[in-house]
Amino acid sequence: MAAGIDDISVYIPKLYLDAGDYALMRGVDATKLRDGLGVNQMAMVDSNQDPACLAANACLRIMQSNKLSPDDIGRLYVSTESSFDESKAMNSYVIGMLEQVYGQGSFEHCGGVETKFACVSGSYALYDNANWIRAGEAEGMNALVVVSDIAKYDKGSSGEMTQGAGAIAMLLNDEPRLLAFDPKVTATSIKDEYDFYRPFGKETPIVHGQYSNLLYLIQVRNALEIYKKKAAASGIISVGEGRSVLDYIDHLNMHLPYAKMGKKALAYLVRHEWRSLPRWKGVIDKVGMPEPVPKDPRGTIESILGDAEFMESDREFQKRFTRTDEFQEVYESKLASSLVASSMVGNLYTASLYLGFRSTIEFEFQKGADLEGQRFGFGSYGSGSSAMIFSGVIQPGYVQLARDMNLEAEIGPRKRLSADQYEMIHGNQLSPEESILSSSKEFVLVDVNTTPESRGQRR
Ligand code: CAA
Numbered sequence: 341m342a343a344g345i346d347d348i349s350v351y352i353p354k355l356y357l358d359a360g361d362y363a364l365m366r367g368v369d370a371t372k373l374r375d376g377l378g379v380n381q382m383a384m385v386d387s388n389q390d391p392a393c394l395a396a397n398a399c400l401r402i403m404q405s406n407k408l409s410p411d412d413i414g415r416l417y418v419s420t421e422s423s424f425d426e427s428k429a430m431n432s433y434v435i436g437m438l439e440q441v442y443g444q445g446s447f448e449h450c451g452g453v454e455t456k457f458a459c460v461s462g463s464y465a466l467y468d469n470a471n472w473i474r475a476g477e478a479e480g481m482n483a484l485v486v487v488s489d490i491a492k493y494d495k496g497s498s499g500e501m502t503q504g505a506g507a508i509a510m511l512l513n514d515e516p517r518l519l520a521f522d523p524k525v526t527a528t529s530i531k532d533e534y535d536f537y538r539p540f541g542k543e544t545p546i547v548h549g550q551y552s553n554l555l556y557l558i559q560v561r562n563a564l565e566i567y568k569k570k571a572a573a574s575g576i577i578s579v580g581e582g583r584s585v586l587d588y589i590d591h592l593n594m595h596l597p598y599a600k601m602g603k604k605a606l607a608y609l610v611r612h613e614w615r616s617l618p619r620w621k622g623v624i625d626k627v628g629m630p631e632p633v634p635k636d637p638r639g640t641i642e643s644i645l646g647d648a649e650f651m652e653s654d655r656e657f658q659k660r661f662t663r664t665d666e667f668q669e670v671y672e673s674k675l676a677s678s679l680v681a682s683s684m685v686g687n688l689y690t691a692s693l694y695l696g697f698r699s700t701i702e703f704e705f706q707k708g709a710d711l712e713g714q715r716f717g718f719g720s721y722g723s724g725s726s727a728m729i730f731s732g733v734i735q736p737g738y739v740q741l742a743r744d745m746n747l748e749a750e751i752g753p754r755k756r757l758s759a760d761q762y763e764m765i766h767g768n769q770l771s772p773e774e775s776i777l778s779s780s781k782e783f784v785l786v787d788v789n790t791t792p793e794s795r796g797q798r799r
Contacts, residue, residue, distance in 0.1 A: 343470035344516030344732055346482065347741060348698050349402035351394055352506040352685055352751045354777055355384040357762050362501060365759045373501050378599025378679060382503045382686035384757060385490055386777055387770035388784040391422040392430050394507035395488035396437035396783040402484070402509040403438075410438070410446040414481030415469055419455045419462035419690045421538070421722075422490045429454035434486065437783045458536065459595055460722025462487035462690040467730070469512050470521050483512040489689035491597075495766060498549045502598040504686025508694045517737025518701070519716060524574045526730040527566035529559050536723030543768075552723055556601070557608045559727035560594070560719045564609060567729040576715075576731075584613035589717035589731065591700050592674045596692040599679040605719060606675050607662050619666070627660040677703035681747055693720050698745070701734075705742035712736050 359379050363370035373379045385394070395418050402408075418430040425433075431454055435447045455461040462485065469483035488507035493499030535552035538545040568585045571577045577588040586592070586609065594602040611630065614620045661667055681699035688695055697716065704711055711734040720728040755777060757765065764770055772785045 341474050341476065341514050342516065342520045343473040343512065343514055344520035344735070345466075345518045346511045346513050346516040347402055347406055347518065348511075348694065349398050349405065349509045350506065350695065350698060350747065350750050351398040351401060351508075352383045353385045353389055353394065354752060354754050354779075355386055355757055355761075355765070356381045356685075356754050357384055357503070357757050359501075361756070361759060361762075365762070366496065366500070368501070376600065377502060378601075378603075378683050379501060379686060380683045381754075383505045383688075383751075383754075384503070384762070384765055385505045386775045386779070386784075387765065387768075388772035388775040388779070388786070389505075390424060390785055391420050391488045391490055391507070392418075392424075392433035392437070393783045393785060394490075394505065395420070395430065395486045395509070396434045398488065398507035398509035399434060399438060399484060399486055400441065400783070402511055406511065408482070408511075410442050410450065412482055413447070413450055413484050414478050415472060415483040416447065416450050416452040416486070417455060417465040417469060417483070418452075418486045418488060419465045420488050421456060421458050421461070421689050422488070422492075423454065423456065426540070430488070431486075457726055458722035458724050459489075459597070459689045459692060460720045460726050460728055462694065463718065463720035463728045463730070466510065466512070466521075467526055467728070473512060473514050474523070478514065481513075485510045485512060487688070487690035487694055489691060491687035491689050492544055492766070493547065494544045497544075497547065499545070499547045502687050504688050504692075506685060506688045506691055506695070508688070508691040508698070510694065517735055517741055519697075519732040519734055519738075521730065521732040522571070522574070522576055522715075525567055525570045525576065526728065527563045527570055528726060528728045529562035529566065530726040531559070533723070533725040535725055553601070553604070555723070555725050556595070556597075556721045556727075557605060559725055560605060560721055560729065561609060561612050563727040563729040564612075564719075567731075571731070582617055582619070584610075584617060586610060586613050586670070586674075586717075588715060589674065590714035591678070591704070591711075592717045592719065593678045593693055593696040593700060594675070594719040595721040596679065596682040596696050597687045597689075599682040602675055602679050602682070602696065603662065603671065604658070606671060607658055607667060609719075610667060610670055611661065623661065623664055623666055626664055627657065630654065630657040630661070677707075684747070685751070693718060699747070701738065701742050702745040702747055705739075705745070711738060711742075 359373040360370045431452045486509045490505040594605045678696035678700040
């Protein structure tokens with residue numbers, strides 16, 4: 341039985357911090373954000389929004405645009421790393437809000453949980469729900485997987501320039517209009533690591549930025565190796581004879597903590613794949629030899645990070661390599677469209693990969709590309725740390741959906757925050773009643789109650 345993504349909806353909060361304004365505030369060079377990280381604007385939540393509200397808004401959009409009733413939904417999962425409750429799952433908060441529209445008890449037949457593993461948990465939720473469908477348990481119903489996060493870092497930290505917020509809802513069923521997952525190829529890699537984590541009660545994460553970049557690369561490479569074996573066994577690729585697994589992927593979507601990370605990851609994976617192929621010689625002739633890639637991150641990470649010369653020389657090689665026509669061709673044809681939305685919105689943690697997917701479809705379609713039958717690869721990474729690589733094929737029904745995609749309209753008019761407003765929002769100085777925007781027709785917090793009985797009321 342097929343299983344895949346039938347439709348996708350995006351909800352982005354309507355406040356944003358401009359990269360130039362941030363740079364002025366903190367005294368950093370704006371080109372570091374724009375060119376170095378690929379960050380132009382970062383979406384920010386208002387004081388009356390939390391990740392459950394974002395998730396409920398994305399759910400309502402997808403249900404309304406597909407004229408679905410709660411009876412059509414058999415599973416509702418929320419994946420997040422911005423959880424505010426150690427026990428009650430975020431999907432139950434979301435159901436509570438949706439029942440204000442659809443009637444009390446209307447989701448009673450539905451199942452689901454909140455999933456957590458930093459930014460990768462939404463991919464695990466998609467996989468589990470696809471298997472629920474494949475197992476024949478859905479009985480004609482759909483699964484809703486919602487990825488929702490507020491990426492917030494400490495003031496003045498290196499992560500502060502890679503913030504963002506938003507939610508994406510994905511409708512899954514056995515006749516998907518957008519993308520059917522390739523069966524038996526999903527590959528995972530996992531290891532106990534401390535690159536980025538958020539202990540109980542702490543609002544912002546503890547981050548080892550460069551370490552997290554490197555682990556991201558190593559974990560997706562490990563998962564790609566497993567994907568390669570599974571994809572060869574299932575017959576969708578045939579590596580060897582001068583071909584790389586990446587040659588079979590028409591479009592690659594990577595987790596995007598910031599847009600440039602996608603390009604870094606592509607360059608790293610291309611280097612890894614091409615190294616054993618005849619075409620690598622042509623590249624090396626142009627740009628010279630790279631430094632060797634570390635084999636064991638746990639044993640060598642501190643020395644690598646402390647070894648400025650290694651990092652510098654590898655970065656220098658990466659820069660030379662990414663300027664070659666060979667790399668540029670792969671980048672433009674397989675990745676560039678997925679980065680457009682990220683640079684407008686910033687990091688959405690669990691939702692970043694799927695915003696990239698949505699971005700690829702919209703901007704490739706706008707360019708006149710025919711995506712039907714094309715294979716999309718997904719590279720998901722969650723700190724802590726785990727990676728997942730999987731793929732799927734674009735279905736004929738995508739055209740009908742792609743025609744109506746318009747990210748700018750979906751995001752809607754946004755308000756640019758002043759420096760003072762940003763500092764107040766970041767410092768949690770405003771109550772829900774003091775929100776910067778007055779919202780209508782969307783779920784917002786109307787009260788935050790810290791008594792054990794109720795955390796807050798949403799409308
Ligand atoms: N003009 C143009 N470019 C500039 C520049 C300037 N003035 N100054 C610096 N740059 C470039 C640098 O050369 C670099 O590019 P390359 O990597 O291609 O060489 C880029 O801008 C970034 O500069 P630094 O590496 O010096 O930046 P940093 O160390 O201050 O911060 C960061 C980068 C570590 C990613 C930081 O933003 C951070 O901690 N972010 C949060 C953690 C994160 O996003 N990790 C990603 C992997 S983990 C993950 O993916 C999970 C998740 O969602 C968080």
